[in-house]
Amino acid sequence: MGDLESEAQLKELAKRIAGEIVLSSNPGNTIRKWRNLLKISQVELARELGITPSVISDYESNRRKSPGIRMIKKIVDALLNIEYKRGGKVLKEFFVERVEIINAILDLREFVEPVLVRDFCKVINAKLITDFGEDDELYGYTVIDSLTAILELSPQELVKIYGSTTQRALIFTHITGGKSPLVAIKVTGLKPNLVVLHGTTNVDEIARKIAEVERIPLAISSKIDVKDLIDSLRKSFT
Incomplete structure (x- = not known):
């Protein structure tokens, strides 16, 4: 993502996603929302995290206890890392869109x-x-x-x-x-x-x-x- 303005923008987006998950009354829904917005499958996210897809499914369906701050950070980092490896096409859109579109x-x-x-x-x-x-x-x-x-x-x-x-x-x-x-x-x-x-x-x-x-x-x-x-x-x- 060489044409992104700065690493600070990535950090800003990471904070936005993590903050939305932490403050959500249904963290699983929010994790799933962002995974789908970034067009990342459960299998891809699980592979990046080094866990099984069933764990991601359990988090998103609230069958597993809501992830703690440390796990949320890992999930957000994994989502952004996957998108970074793809060239950042979807992420670039977030930097030019208003927050209302996401909300x-x-x-x-x-x-x-x-x-x-x-x-x-x-x-x-x-x-x-x-x-x-x-x-x-x-x-x-x-x-x-x-x-x-x-x-x-x-x-x-x-x-x-x-x-x-x-x-x-x-x-x-x-x-x-x-x-x-x-x-x-x-x-x-x-x-x-x-x-x-x-x-x-x-x-x-x-x-x-x-x-x-x-x-x-x-x-x-x-x-x-x-x-x-x-x-x-x-x-x-x-």
């Missing part, structure tokens, strides 16, 4: 094998409210803090939270009517294979209309809180 992403994952929309909806107790899309395939998901994403990100920045493919589910949390996220998606010009509005049963008519016109499958999920939502996703798609 807007609560969880994300890419699937090895496609998952049908109807099967994905079952996992999170979501109801598809459009009459199309249930047989569409998903190759990942992103859980988004809508308050941060909609209020603080530009359309160009919003595109960056999609992940590696638009053939995914975008799950917007803390929703009231759903108008804002659907308008934002329309502005970006990108069409996810599924949008889930979490936290509401009353969908704004404009949101419905955009979904229909743009042919974006739309679902609602209000039966579980955000933590349980993410836990359900992680248990089903680890």
